[in-house]
Amino acid sequence: MARSDDSHRGPPPIALPDDDLTMERSLVLDDGDDDEVLALEIGTIEWRPPGARNLVSEAEIKERIDHNLGDTGDDGTERVSALLSHGIAESRAGNQDTAVVALDMAITEAAGSAPAEAAVASCAPTITRIFDTYLDRVRGASTCALPVADLATMDLDPESVFLLSRADGMLTVDDIIDVSGMPRLEAIRHLCRLLMNGLLLARPA
Secondary structure (H helix, E strand, O other): OOOOOOOOOOOOOOOOOOOOOEEEEEEEEEOOOOOOEEEEEEEEEEOOOOOOOOHHHHHHHHHHHHHHHOOOOOOOHHHHHHHHHHHHHHHHOOOHHHHHHHHHHHHHHHOOOHHHHHHHHHOHHHHHHHHHHHHHHHOOEEEEOOOHHHHHHOOOOHHHHHHHHOOEEEEEHHHHHHHHOOOHHHHHHHHHHHHHOOOEEEOOO
């Protein structure tokens, strides 16, 4: 079972593949001040079309977790605990992209299992801090990368569509969290995923 603090050390960090699937992305925005341009370093992530899941990272993480757990007959709780531990360890190592993906996977896999959901709940403050750290780079005004009318054609959950509909170029990420009416952890989890998948664009604070 996952511990209630972030002292539990998970599997060793995963080295993401260094091949043509990866690229260094920068979000460049004109701030309207003396023709200066703001460049926001988003980090090394997998290329994928807008709205696609982070499939390469998820596959790498799943492979590592499955290898470490083996055939334990787990009901899902050990997998969720391992994903939580791995996400926390990756965050401590400074690999925030991988940490966010691992923790998002843990929350997804925990759904419907009371023991697994309890493991996630016990780590909620730490998960929230890690998601917030990922969002710290983009606390400025945000906008949706696609016309809002096009969101209906995307494979997105209602929460993500709602959050993107509020990214109007004026509201900041924190404003969107405030008006969402969602629990903070739920809102920032969706925002991290949208930012990573390239559907949400935001300026530095």
